[in-house]
Every structure is written in C-alpha cells, then in structure tokens.
Amino acid sequence: MQSINLHLKILIAILVSLGLLITGYQIYVLEIPLKEDETDDIWSLDARFEFQATAGVPIKAQMFIPQLNQDYISLNESFISNNYGVSINQVDGNRRVTWSARRASGPQTLYYRLVLTKRYSDETAAVPPPAPRVPIVLEGPEQIAADALINPIRQHSADIETFITEAIRRVNDITDDNVQLLLGGQTSPLDKARVIDILLSQARIPLELVHTVRLEATANQEPELWLRSHNGERWLYFHPETGQQGIPENRMVWWIGDNPMYSLEGGRQGRVNVTINNSEMNALRLAKMSTDNGSSALLEYSLYGLPLHAQQVYRVMIMIPVGVLVILVLRNLIGIQTLGTFTPVLISLAFRETQVGWGIALFTLITALGLSLRSYLEHLKLQMLPRLSIVLTFVVIVIAAISLFSHKLGIERALSVSLFPMVILTMTIERLSINWEERGGGHSFKVAVGTIIAATLAHLLMSVPVLAYFFFTFPAILLVLVGFMLAMGRYRGYRLTELMRFKALTKQG
Amino acid sequence: MLLWNTWKALKANGVMGINRRNADYVLKYNKRHLYPVVDDKILTKERAIAAGINVPELYGIIETEKDIDRFQKIVAPYRDFVVKPAQGAGGDGILVIADRFEGRYRTVSGKIISYEEIEHQISSILSGLYSLGGHRDRVLIEYRVTPDPIFKSISYEGVPDIRIIVLMGYPVMAMLRLPTRQSGGKANLHQGAIGVGVDLTTGVTLKGTWLNSKITKHPDTTNPVDGVQLPDWDGFMRLATSCYELSGLGYIGVDLVLDEEKGPLILELNARPGLNIQIANDAGLTHRCHKVEHHIAALKKEGRLETVEERMAFSQRHFGQPVPAATTPSEPSEPA
Incomplete structure (x- = not known):
C-alpha cells in the first residue's frame, strides 16, 4: 500500500509539474495572452506624399520607408497609388519605395501605410556594425577649426560614448568661433549632425544619422533626427542637440543617412506628411496574424492550428473534464447525491443549448411529465425495453410540443430544446422512477435536486469564458486536473454530508 | 469551525x-x-x-421466459416460498408467498395475488428490472x-x-x-x-x-x-x-x-x-x-x-x- 502511495505521489508530482511547466512555457516564453480579451497596441504609420505633377514629364517619386526587421514586427504594409508603378529596393541599408508614372498632371497623392506591433517580435535583428571609417578630408580653415575642437574633446573624454557626448555639447555651443565656421551659418539639426560627423570622423568614430518617428497618436509628425554610433557591442543613440543618450522606447527608425526622406523627379511642391495612429487589437488575433506572417510558430502546435469548425468542438470538449471535476468534488468532498456519475455533466452540456434558466425549467417539466407517464406505465406491467421506448417517444413528443407552443408564443429560446438530448432525459426519467420505487419519493427528489445542482454548477463553471479560453489555449492544464483527480482517488477524509450523518457519533456515550 | x-x-x-x-x-x-x-x-x-x-434451501431457478412454465412444478411441493431476483439490490423485486388460497397466493402482508401476477413479476425480474445495471437476470425460488x-x-x-x-x-x-x-x-x-x-x-x-x-x-x-x-x-x-x-x-x-x-x-x-x-x-x-x-x-x-x-x-x-x-x-x- 505504501509503495502504491509513493507511486501515486510521484505520478501526481510529475503530472502537475509537467502541466505547469508547459503552461508556464506558453505564458512566459511564447507570451500567449492569459486572457482572451487582452489587447495589444498596434500602430499604423501613414505617410502621405503630395506633390504637383509637371505635365508631360515622366514622374519618379522616391521615399524611404522603415526597415521591417526592427523591434517591431509589421502586420501589414500597403502602397496606395493610382496609376503608379511601385517598386521597393534596398539602398545603403535603407528601404526605398519608388513610385513611377509615364505622365500625370495636377496634384498627386501617394500613400504608404505600415501597421506594426511590439509584441511577439523576436530579439532585435542584429544590424552589422559599420566599418571603420577614414577621416573626412577638410580644407584649410575648416581643418584647423576641426582640429581646434577635437583636441579639447579628446582631453575631456574617456571612450566613444563620452567623446560623442562631448562633441555634441561643443557643436551646440554656437557662440564658439570654430563651430560657427564649420556650420557655415546654418543651425538646423541636420547641419549640426553634419559637423558632429566631421569631428567624429577625425577620431575615426563611426556615426550614422537616423531619422526616427515617435509611436504616439499624432497627426503630421516631423521625423526627428538622432545620431547613433557603435561601440563594438551595441548601438548608442544620441540626440544631436541635447546630447541626450539612449533613444526612448517608443521611437523607431524610419531611415538612415543624411539624404532627405523623399526625392521627386517630374514634380514640384513635394510634401510628406506622417500620421501615426494607435489602435488596440485582440492579442490573440494579433498573435495569429504575426504567425501567419511567419515570424513565429508559437501557435502552430496548439489547438488553434485546427480547422475552425474542429476548434468549436474542442472548445466544448476541453471543458468537459472541468465539469467532471465539479461532479467529483460535489460527490466525494461534499457528498451530494446525483443520478449516476456523469449524467449531470451530460445535462450541463445540454444546458449550453438552452441556457441555465430555461434548461432547468425544461428539464424539470419534461422529467416530471415523463415520471408521471412512467408511473402510469408501471400499472400496465410492461417489460423494460418496450417501456423505455415508450418513454423516449413520449419525451420526443413533449419536446416537439414545447417547441411548437413556444414558437407560437414567440419564445424562440425554447426551440433550442430540440437539441436537448432525449436519451439523457429518458434515462434520467427511468432511473429516477426506479429510484423512486426503491428508495421512496423523498430520496429520489433529493437525488434529482442534487443532479440539477451539480449540472447547473458544472454548466456555470464550464461556460465561464475566461476559463474556457484558458483551457483551450493552455490544454496542458488538464494534466494538473488529472493530478488533482488522482489525489481525490485516494482521499479518505469525510464528506461534508457525512459530518451531519454521523453527528450522533460525536457525543460520547 | x-x-x-x-x-x-x-x-x-x-x-x-x-x-x-x-x-x-x-x-x-x-x-x-x-x-x-x-x-x-x-x-x-x-x-x-x-x-x-x-443457507435457505433452493427450490428452483428460472433462467428464461420459457422456463416460467416450470414455476408451478417447482413450487408444487411447498405452501410458502420466496421469489427473488438473483442480482437484485436493496431487497427489491422480492415476492414472499406465505400461503396458498383457492388457487391463488397470499403474500406475507396478506395480499392475495394470482398466478399471472407472479408470472409478470418473474418476467420483470428476467428482463433486468431489479438487477444492478439493468442486465438480464435470473430468478431464484427458495425456502421462506x-x-x-x-x-x-x-x-x-x-x-x-x-x-x-x-x-x-x-x-x-x-x-x-x-x-x-x-x-x-x-x-x-x-x-x-x-x-x-x-x-x-x-x-x-x-x-x-x-x-x-x-x-x-x-x-x-x-x-x-x-x-x-x-x-x-x-x-x-x-x-x-x-x-x-x-x-x-x-x-x-x-x-x-x-x-x-x-x-x-x-x-x-x-x-x-x-x-x-x-x-x-x-x-x-x-x-x-x-x-x-x-x-x-x-x-x-x-x-x-x-x-x-x-x-x-x-x-x-x-x-x-x-x-x-x-x-x-x-x-x-x-x-x-
């Protein structure tokens, strides 16, 4: 016996930990949302490219668009343009879309839309570090000014990071003569970035200009310029004016380099307007969409991989063990008497069709009618099989009649009773009536009420959407249930009702 | 508590x-x-x-509907006897005959029943009405x-x-x-x-x-x-x-x-x-x-x-x- 107990304990431990491990893996590693209505932010980036076409000239409009292999994953990318050919190519680490048309006239509008989300992305795609660079060759006074700036920077810095910070600080001090000379009177961020680039190139420090947008619902957002350098391990981001180091989480790179965002041939008054919108989307659908896009196969081997109609069946089926667990607890821990072991579960499944209130009403009505018929048949002294057949036929007739009446009365709900399993009802009637004869009316009433209570509880628990989702998404949790059931199999304590039953034995003597 | x-x-x-x-x-x-x-x-x-x-003496066993005809012969030597389902539970389906009365039978509680009623009872038992799980059953007739x-x-x-x-x-x-x-x-x-x-x-x-x-x-x-x-x-x-x-x-x-x-x-x-x-x-x-x-x-x-x-x-x-x-x-x- 002890070896069995040990065996059982090990088995329970294995099952429970296996179930928890798989579920934990799904939750923490695969990041499958815990709740069905969990939502994620999705961002849609709209770039509207407007210009006036010059009549009689072929048009070629080019615009940088974001790389797709960033921290975010794209769900959808679209180019909307009438009568324009669209092509995308890679240019110096950037993606660029080219719209082209033989002829057009008047105002033109081209749209680009990218929908992306933060979730479910794999680790950041590694951008290869830039190659060591050669100093930009300067002439005469500019070389002197650059040297004059670099020397103090070098003295005030310890590494690439501090060197860049110091350079940015100095370049932004436009009262400095050397800086003024290099800027040549311009003070736009792009010019400052250019000067910073010159200075860093003298120290052979790589530098890239990155144009970023902020993922925030804003209309008409101007891409912001940031600088980034590579310290051999990772990219370091700097703001060219404030010197702020580290890029905010919600900024994403649109394009790299000092080229303007767009270029236009055969048109004028070009203007790009970037609008960013935020919306929320069901996390699970999002996960599925990103799976479709091939970026992760996390749901491939879950029940979501099944065809949709099969999923519907499994959504119900996977909850049956939960219903059975309810019956188990009610019978072995509480001590409620039910008709048969799994009849309540079957009835609770029938409640799915009718909803609880109607279900109980119909169940009670049909069972009561069936019982009265059964007690009448008792006088006729029929054999079992013919008797059961009569009761079944009667049940069908009653169900049909109820449906007809309720339909005439305009209560569509009761129509669903046609799916109320007739065989279950027939067997319930038969067993109740046998119970009635063997144990008396009081007992069979108790059993019937116990069955209804158990069925109702099982149904209520089985139809909690959160639970249904949880079990369907994390089926491994069923192993934990099995562990509990195993433990219940050796439970030897009292049932709640036994505490009442044996109350007389608590008083000594 | x-x-x-x-x-x-x-x-x-x-x-x-x-x-x-x-x-x-x-x-x-x-x-x-x-x-x-x-x-x-x-x-x-x-x-x-x-x-x-x-144990109470066994008078006879009825296994099939056809066997029911043998009932009269089995109980012929006895005035009182008990008809029981072999696999009954909780004492159901048991018929205790205490005496005979003008070709009919008298139960312990004094009720007079006919042979046909006993026959139906036996048939019910055979069809599994009283057996655990509703299986077909046998009838035993024994000493009261x-x-x-x-x-x-x-x-x-x-x-x-x-x-x-x-x-x-x-x-x-x-x-x-x-x-x-x-x-x-x-x-x-x-x-x-x-x-x-x-x-x-x-x-x-x-x-x-x-x-x-x-x-x-x-x-x-x-x-x-x-x-x-x-x-x-x-x-x-x-x-x-x-x-x-x-x-x-x-x-x-x-x-x-x-x-x-x-x-x-x-x-x-x-x-x-x-x-x-x-x-x-x-x-x-x-x-x-x-x-x-x-x-x-x-x-x-x-x-x-x-x-x-x-x-x-x-x-x-x-x-x-x-x-x-x-x-x-x-x-x-x-x-x-």
Missing part, C-alpha cells in the same frame, strides 16, 4: 466515511473479479452449499424464512436480519435490522428499518439507530430494543466468519437470518456494506479495522493463518462493548 470540530470528533472516535471505506477497504480487499460471487445470489448459494454453510419468535416484540412484520461486517475473516461489527411500519416490512435502513448494535462477544443487543439518530425503543411496538440476547450467537459468528473463505472477499457485510427451525442462515453477502452500522453500535469501524489489520500483519510475520474458530475468538475477545479505547492508537500507520 463547528464542522471542523465535528470532523475531529468523528476522527477521534474512528468513524469510517464512505471515502475511507472505498479507498482503504473495499478497493483494497475486494478483488473485482470476485464480485459476481456476492452480486449473484445463486452463485453465493451454490458456493455456500458446497462449503457446507447453512420464518423469523424466530424472539423478535416478535421488537419487530413489525417482515424478517429481521443480522448484518455482520467481516474484515479478512474477522467479524468487526454486527447489527440487528428490524423492519418497521415505515420500511414496509423490509429490513433496509434506507427505507426506515431500525438498526440495533450487537455486542460481538455476547450477542446482546445495544441501542439502535433510526434514520441516522439514536433510539432505544421500537417505534411501532414501543418495546426497548436493547438488552435482548440473540439465541445461538456463536452460530451467527461462525457463519459470518467462514464467509471469508466462501467468497474470497476481504471486506464484506454478511446478512444472516434466524429461522425458527433451521437456526442461523446466510441470506446474502454485500461487497459494499453500509456505514450506518456505526451509528447503531455507537462506535467507529476504523479503530476496529486497524486492530484486525495489525493482528493480521503480526500473524504474517509469524507466518501462520488463523482458523475460523481462532478468528472468531479474536473478534469476540476484542470487540465486545465497550471497546477499550486505550489499546487503539488514534491513527496507526497502515500495515504494509
């Missing part, structure tokens, strides 16, 4: 719950393949006869037990029977079941019969239980149920004890009756005996069962088995009233 106190008190008194009975006794000691021996009364009877154990007059004053109609729980061949608790008006002459506690505890040593009745509460008087005859000496108690004990060899089941309830002429007879065996016997005896089963299990473990070490007489003596030595509580540890470890 109140429930928790009840729980602790019950545990301290060694009261056995259904879960414990099933897990530690029924599932552990009763091999599934031996169940037919107790579920089928015909099999039980055949085994008992082969082992020389007293006439209860010993000792029970007249504390019984209402019907036949009182004695239930003895036997663990591995050691009787651990006994109860006398007395039909009442409410139980309709049936000796079934669920239907309202009274259970009266019996001292295993002496066979003297103790206080009783009726519908889960303790009583001292029979509700119909108002005579006290305690202090009655059951005749031939050792005979009862011997029969019950030998049922272990008969059935091979380690945890059974043996139902016996006391016939006016033939003395103690075995009626049937039950592989899942009820727990109300504890209320009737005002004692828990767990302590007694543990005592037996320890005794068996000790014997096993010595490598010997006890005979029926020795086992009977052990039970009578230890399970008289009151059970000395001091010798039974509250929660002994399970014997291996």
